[in-house]
Amino acid sequence: MFLENLVFDAAQPQVRGHFWEQALGTQTLTDEPDIVETRLSVDGGPTLDLCFQQVSDPRLPSPRLHLDLHAGGDQAATVQRLLDLGATPLDIGQGDAPWVVLADPEGHPFCVMEEREAYRDTGPIAAIPVLGDDPARDAAFWAGLTGWQEYAGTAPQSLRDPSGRGPILEFLVADEPKAGKNQLHLDLRLEAGDDLAAVLERVEALGAVRIDHDWGDLPWTSLQDPSGNEFCFLPSSSS
Template identity: 60%
Template sequence: MYLENLVIDAVEPQRLGRFWEAVVGGETLTDAPGIYETRLSIKGGPVLDLCFQPVPGPPSEPPRLHPDLLGGPRQAEVVERLLGLGARHLDIGQRDVPRVVLADPEGNALCVMEERASYDGTGPIAALPLDSADPDRDAEFWSWLTGWTDVAGAAPRSLRHPSLVGPLLELCAEQAPKGAAKNRLHLDVRLESGDDPDQVAATIAERGGRELPAQWGELPWRSFADPSGNEFCVLPAPAPAPAG
């Protein structure tokens, strides 16, 4: 399995998708009614697709997953660029911190980060902090799920693609348990050829996750929650290339 998508719910997928495509310098994959997808490729490292899917309303609960953007010595310049693209300053009670907290055009929180040695080689997305009831437990879960490996970082536990470039997945101690509302942002992993979907589902349960009931009829992917309740999807293995 491998991490493939960062999925962001959006009232206006095209508008929000184009904002984020400009932010990360992505390549448009899909621009169709109700869905927008852009690809972030990290040289020598992972490929991450940002997928925007329609929902009826703006975020109503604090985010449990959000993007931290690379700032460093260019932090002020990056902030000004994002404001010009349609972001705005956001007060979440952060007080005097070195990062700058913004909201994207639909109110989703993001941070522009100060310089950190652990962000070397990340690309435009420095980290993806994910709320966790038990960072040690959840780091083991997500490492198995994605194949990412432990690295040093500011969070209790941080994971990174085996190439050691690209963003960090940071397991951060949650301020409150996961509520009933679905996370506005979630991750998707993709099965590889030979992976048994039922065995993967069974192992997810053994490791403390659970499968979620299908709510939108028959779909090619399956939905799960990690041990802290954060939703994610497991996508089927890619179809074999046609014989040539």
């Protein structure tokens, strides 16, 4: 299996999705009122799809996952470009931190980071911070799912695609207990030959918990990681 999607809850997928597509320079896959999908490709690195799905009540801060953007050497110019696209300044108590906090058009926070050596070859998304209870435990869990490797980043624990390119998964301690469903989660795609029952048995042994829901018969399986952050298994493309 492999990490395939970053899935964002949205009140208006086209509003939020179009903003992020322009912000990141990604490739349109689907553009419908209830779903927008756009592809991030990093040369020599992973391909990730950003999916904006319509929900009736997308949660606002404080998020457990968000995006940290790579400014490409000119943070001020990048911030101005994002403001011109519809982002707004956001004060979450960051004070004089060297990164800039903005909100996307639906009010969800993200950061434009200062230049760091750790962000070399990330592409436009420098990092995806994941907040939880135990960064070491959570990093080990996600390494087992994604095949991503330990990386010497700036967070307590970091993982990166084995190519050494593309975004970094950063694991940090949450400041407050999780409240409600995350508005951003990760999807993993099973590969041909992966047996869902065996995969579920393995990840549950690592601390995952299946989510009981009344959403009907769905082709994906919803779970939570050991810190309660949601993720999904998608069936193999050959299924």
